[in-house]
Amino acid sequence: MSIFKELNLKYPIFQGAMANISDAKLAAAVSNAGGLGIIACGSMDKELLKEQIKMCKKLTDKPFGINLMLMSPYVSDLVDLVIEEKIRLVTTGAGNPGPYMGKLKAAGIIVVPLVPSVALAKRVVRSGADAVVVEGTEAGGHIGELTTMALVPQVVDAVDVEVIAAGGIADGRGVAAAFALGASGIQAGTAFLVTKECGVHDNYKKAIIKAKDTSTTVTGRGTAAPVRVLKNKMAKEYNRIIKEGIDLIRLEYLTLDSLKKAARDGDMENGSLMSGQISGMITEEVSCAELIEKMFSEFKTVVKNLGKNHG
Amino acid sequence: MSIFKELNLKYPIFQGAMANISDAKLAAAVSNAGGLGIIACGSMDKELLKEQIKMCKKLTDKPFGINLMLMSPYVSDLVDLVIEEKIRLVTTGAGNPGPYMGKLKAAGIIVVPLVPSVALAKRVVRSGADAVVVEGTEAGGHIGELTTMALVPQVVDAVDVEVIAAGGIADGRGVAAAFALGASGIQAGTAFLVTKECGVHDNYKKAIIKAKDTSTTVTGRGTAAPVRVLKNKMAKEYNRIIKEGIDLIRLEYLTLDSLKKAARDGDMENGSLMSGQISGMITEEVSCAELIEKMFSEFKTVVKNLGKNHG
Numbered sequence: 001m002s003i004f005k006e007l008n009l010k011y012p013i014f015q016g017a018m019a020n021i022s023d024a025k026l027a028a029a030v031s032n033a034g035g036l037g038i039i040a041c042g043s044m045d046k047e048l049l050k051e052q053i054k055m056c057k058k059l060t061d062k063p064f065g066i067n068l069m070l071m072s073p074y075v076s077d078l079v080d081l082v083i084e085e086k087i088r089l090v091t092t093g094a095g096n097p098g099p100y101m102g103k104l105k106a107a108g109i110i111v112v113p114l115v116p117s118v119a120l121a122k123r124v125v126r127s128g129a130d131a132v133v134v135e136g137t138e139a140g141g142h143i144g145e146l147t148t149m150a151l152v153p154q155v156v157d158a159v160d161v162e163v164i165a166a167g168g169i170a171d172g173r174g175v176a177a178a179f180a181l182g183a184s185g186i187q188a189g190t191a192f193l194v195t196k197e198c199g200v201h202d203n204y205k206k207a208i209i210k211a212k213d214t215s216t217t218v219t220g221r222g223t224a225a226p227v228r229v230l231k232n233k234m235a236k237e238y239n240r241i242i243k244e245g246i247d248l249i250r251l252e253y254l255t256l257d258s259l260k261k262a263a264r265d266g267d268m269e270n271g272s273l274m275s276g277q278i279s280g281m282i283t284e285e286v287s288c289a290e291l292i293e294k295m296f297s298e299f300k301t302v303v304k305n306l307g308k309n310h311g
Numbered sequence: 312m313s314i315f316k317e318l319n320l321k322y323p324i325f326q327g328a329m330a331n332i333s334d335a336k337l338a339a340a341v342s343n344a345g346g347l348g349i350i351a352c353g354s355m356d357k358e359l360l361k362e363q364i365k366m367c368k369k370l371t372d373k374p375f376g377i378n379l380m381l382m383s384p385y386v387s388d389l390v391d392l393v394i395e396e397k398i399r400l401v402t403t404g405a406g407n408p409g410p411y412m413g414k415l416k417a418a419g420i421i422v423v424p425l426v427p428s429v430a431l432a433k434r435v436v437r438s439g440a441d442a443v444v445v446e447g448t449e450a451g452g453h454i455g456e457l458t459t460m461a462l463v464p465q466v467v468d469a470v471d472v473e474v475i476a477a478g479g480i481a482d483g484r485g486v487a488a489a490f491a492l493g494a495s496g497i498q499a500g501t502a503f504l505v506t507k508e509c510g511v512h513d514n515y516k517k518a519i520i521k522a523k524d525t526s527t528t529v530t531g532r533g534t535a536a537p538v539r540v541l542k543n544k545m546a547k548e549y550n551r552i553i554k555e556g557i558d559l560i561r562l563e564y565l566t567l568d569s570l571k572k573a574a575r576d577g578d579m580e581n582g583s584l585m586s587g588q589i590s591g592m593i594t595e596e597v598s599c600a601e602l603i604e605k606m607f608s609e610f611k612t613v614v615k616n617l618g619k620n621h622g
Contacts, residue, residue, distance in 0.1 A: 117524055117525050118523060118524045118525075118591065119523075119524075119525070136458060136460060137448075137458065138457070138458040138460055138461040145525070146449070146524055146525070146588055147447060147448065147449040147458040147459065147460060147478075147479055147588060148458065148460045149447060149449055149458060149459045149460050149478065149479030149480070149485065149488060150449040150479040150524070150587070150588035150589050151524060151588075153481075153482070153484050153485065153592065154524045154589075154591050154592060157592075167458075167460065168458055168460030168461040169460070170464075171464070173464050173491055173492050173493055174460065174464070174492070176488075176491035176492075176617070177460060177487075177488035177489075177491040177492050178488075179491075179617060179620075179621065180484055180487035180488040180490075180491050180613050180614075180617060181484050181485070181487075181488050182484055212429060212430075213428055213429045213430075213457055213461070213462060213465045214428050214429075214430070214456070214457070221532065221533075222532075276461070277457055277458060277461035277462075278461050278465075280429065280465050281464065281465060281468075299621065300621065300622070302491050303491075303617045303618055303621050303622050304618070304622060306487065306490060306491060306614045306617060306618070307614055307615070307617070307618040307622060309490075310490065310610065310611065310614050311611070311614050311615060311618060
């Protein structure tokens with residue numbers, strides 16, 4: 001059975017987990033709008049996440065998901081928490097969720113790891129993943145090398161679970177393209193960042209609205225953790241330091257709280273403004289419901305026109 | 312009028328220009344199969360191209376195109392030649408074809424520049440381009456930064472000419488995705504490289520057939536001419552030299568004839584094995600006709616299924 005049906009979602013869309021951004025309020029708004037809201041744990045400890053889950057349950061009676069960042073020191077505690085809280089779906093990032101799979105699956109939780117390659121997709125499916133999110137390098141934040149267009153069909157051919165496409169999807173055309181490539185659903189991040197229910201600083205939203213197609217760059221390309229951000233002073237400085245030979249202490253100092261600087265303080269110079277290549281397609285702030293409704297009505301139109309012109 | 316109709320093509324597909332690879336024989340085979348074959352001039356002089364055009368005209372009575380590499384020292388002569396030879400369509404790469412536009416258009420030639428960004432797309436359309444090829448970073452050979460998924464809709468929204476999508480397209484799913492994103496046609500390179508009519512060395516074709524999703528890398532990322540190739544000794548050495556600080560003389564020495572080494576000699580260690588991220592999807596050598604027929608029959612199936620499931 002499709003996980004979208006299992007969760008009884010009106011629309012096959014996940015809201016991508018963005019650390020320090022995807023909180024209870026955003027997740028609840030997405031779930032109320034018919035998609036699946038997802039709270040990003042980032043580096044939250046058990047207490048902090050518990051608060052967020054409590055808040056989200058107050059704001060929606062629909063299912064929502066939790067994203068576990070596998071490099072977090074609290075991940076084991078958080079796994080226990082999502083089981084206690086009867087969360088329906090967990091996405092995972094930054095690694096192989098293998099060690100927690102047994103526990104999560106035994107509790108009946110749907111586990112959907114994010115994968116950047118065919119090899120990792122196969123590995124997580126072997127260890128029990130119910131679906132995979134395949135994220136292209138056009139996405140904002142932490143990225144892999146392969147693009148959505150190239151990676152989605154290769155993963156679809158390699159595994160027998162549902163594939164959710166992420167990266168480069170801002171409207172109904174992107175949704176249709178993802179389904180054409182073989183995806184069963186999509187995940188959007190940047191598009192949800194510029195919604196009324198998203199709590200990031202207005203400067204951050206305005207920077208994305210102002211951005212064009214070439215406004216993003218990748219910090220740390222060639223290191224273990226490349227990140228797509230809007231070009232700014234921080235990104236330039238980061239890549240200058242890397243070019244001089246990676247100096248981990250200076251990089252740590254530079255990126256210390258850089259996400260919070262962007263999201264909470266609206267510091268457009270020193271903040272890490274994670275954002276995808278579709279930033280140029282985002283022209284206004286809308287509600288989550290408006291975004292999703294428009295995306296999927298446009299999707300239907302695109303499919304109809306494809307059938308009319310090429311059926 | 313659609314340029315595909317104007318050329319009376321059976322299928323809206325261009326064969327991408329690959330220097331030292333896309334010759335008269337390959338172009339004629341693609342044109343005979345219902346697409347548009349394109350001869351890549353690379354660094355050919357007028358005499359060499361004249362021979363190629365003569366050969367191509369012998370092999371097909373269908374229209375074919377010429378790709379002008381704008382950094383070639385012979386480009387002005389080649390422009391005169393394509394006019395003399397009454398070539399129907401010219402694609403251009405590596406720059407702005409502005410200076411030659413007037414002459415080409417006056418001769419009734421359809422001009423289709425390859426663009427990596429919205430800004431360049433707008434500029435070439437202002438100077439008279441009839442359509443644009445939008446190529447994503449997943450493509451083989453010389454690449455830009457933006458992916459097909461992110462770039463195609465942004466260019467479609469920005470210009471009022473037809474957009475041809477390139478990069479990441481190996482089968483009917485990719486064709487359908489490209490059309491969903493707003494393209495009017497597609498261009499494929501890597502897929503045509505592994506065809507019976509393509510004259511590259513067997514080792515090169517076998518390397519692509521053996522490749523998986525993660526088998527490509529980019530040489531010269533961050534320089535003026537990043538190139539996507541299959542990972543090998545040459546690519547590793549190239550990027551090692553760049554990391555040490557770019558030494559143009561050593562790079563020149565390293566890449567001297569590297570394309571020819573790959574295409575003609577089948578040197579898998581020192582050759583530049585340009586190839587796209589869809590290399591992992593190519594599993595056998597077929598004829599150009601088989602490739603195109605399969606691609607577009609699969610395209611129809613994908614469109615039909617989209618309509619059935621989401622119409």
